[in-house]
Amino acid sequence: MAPVALAPSPMTPTVDFDRDGVQHGFLRLPYSRDDSAWGSVMIPVTVVRNGSGPTALLTGANHGDEYEGAVALFDLARTLTADRVAGRVIIVPAMNYPAFQAGTRTSPIDKGNLNRSFPGRPDGTVTQKIADYFTRELLPLADLVMDIHSGGRTLDFVPFAAAHILPDKDQEARCFAAVAAFAAPFSMRMLEIDAVGMYDTAAEEQGKVFVTTELGGGGTARAETIAIAKRGVRNVLRHAGILKDGASGDGRPAEASRWLDMPSADCFRFAEDSGLIEPCVDLGQPVRKGDLLARIHPIGRTGLAPAEYRAALDGILAARHFPGLVKAGDCIAVVGTVES
Ligand SMILES: [Zn+2]
Numbered sequence: 001m002a003p004v005a006l007a008p009s010p011m012t013p014t015v016d017f018d019r020d021g022v023q024h025g026f027l028r029l030p031y032s033r034d035d036s037a038w039g040s041v042m043i044p045v046t047v048v049r050n051g052s053g054p055t056a057l058l059t060g061a062n063h064g065d066e067y068e069g070a071v072a073l074f075d076l077a078r079t080l081t082a083d084r085v086a087g088r089v090i091i092v093p094a095m096n097y098p099a100f101q102a103g104t105r106t107s108p109i110d111k112g113n114l115n116r117s118f119p120g121r122p123d124g125t126v127t128q129k130i131a132d133y134f135t136r137e138l139l140p141l142a143d144l145v146m147d148i149h150s151g152g153r154t155l156d157f158v159p160f161a162a163a164h165i166l167p168d169k170d171q172e173a174r175c176f177a178a179v180a181a182f183a184a185p186f187s188m189r190m191l192e193i194d195a196v197g198m199y200d201t202a203a204e205e206q207g208k209v210f211v212t213t214e215l216g217g218g219g220t221a222r223a224e225t226i227a228i229a230k231r232g233v234r235n236v237l238r239h240a241g242i243l244k245d246g247a248s249g250d251g252r253p254a255e256a257s258r259w260l261d262m263p264s265a266d267c268f269r270f271a272e273d274s275g276l277i278e279p280c281v282d283l284g285q286p287v288r289k290g291d292l293l294a295r296i297h298p299i300g301r302t303g304l305a306p307a308e309y310r311a312a313l314d315g316i317l318a319a320r321h322f323p324g325l326v327k328a329g330d331c332i333a334v335v336g337t338v339e340s
Pocket of ligand 1: 063150
């Protein structure tokens with residue numbers, strides 16, 4: 001059967017991606033609803049272009065409750081000038097804008113998890129339409145794609161930039177070179193537990209240099225992790241030859257990044273119990289196989305023993321469940337192995 005041609009995206013950008021200079025505008029997506037019959041979702045976008053050269057596509061708040069990327073990119077959009085750029089920078093600080101406005105991981109409009117909605121559909125839900133626009137219109141413009149995540153309300157991470165093991169080893173090497181350039185305190189060879197529908201996968205399948213991050217979490221951001229995001233974005237733009245700044249004060253920190261690996265699904269610990277979590281290790285601390293990572297205490301009555309969750313390999317605690325109460329099925333800990 002011949003593939004059915006997709007309809008054009010209903011998204012209309014109010015900026016011209018081919019014009020030199022700085023433009024602040026919107027990706028406007030029609031969204032008809034009770035309080036606005038001919039209304040739209042207005043996703044803020046900034047384009048900074050100076051002649052020919054590579055294009056970087058920078059996004060934050062793919063999940064609406066992750067804030068380092070949004071803070072760093074609203075800041076970059078406000079301050080970046082065209083004379084400091086060779087090529088083009090496209091900045092979307094809050095990619096899933098309805099979710100960002102609501103402070104939630106998924107969209108309040110359709111419950112869409114944008115990072116499980118790729119490649120998207122031009123005739124789908126609002127979230128699927130956003131995904132489709134990135135897949136078919138914005139990703140093809142880009143050479144370098146950086147999507148800045150954090151843990152959101154339910155997870156917290158040691159700050160790292162990451163890329164994936166890819167079938168194309170040349171592309172993989174370029175992705176890890178960009179991760180190294182980001183120079184977060186940690187750099188991760190990342191294993192996804194659920195890669196279907198991810199923006200990462202859509203970008204990688206188009207052959208792009210793709211960098212993601214996990215910079216903190218808990219549904220907030222800290223001064224330290226925001227500084228890491230701001231510095232990392234500039235470091236990667238400089239690495240790509242797009243940002244022409246010299247060694248200004250916002251550059252790469254002196255200390256080296258530590259490389260972490262996620263060699264197998266043994267990195268992840270999932271709760272099989274519900275209750276009150278007692279973390280037994282803090283983020284960034286070393287753990288050995290068999291060490292106690294957390295206890296989950298039953299809360300229905302007193303006198304019951306907690307369930308114990310132990311590390312399945314040696315490494316450091318790279319991520320943890322954030323809220324104090326846990327449900328069966330929640331990811332409670334991720335151990336990253338330390339590269340020697
Ligand atoms: Zn995320």
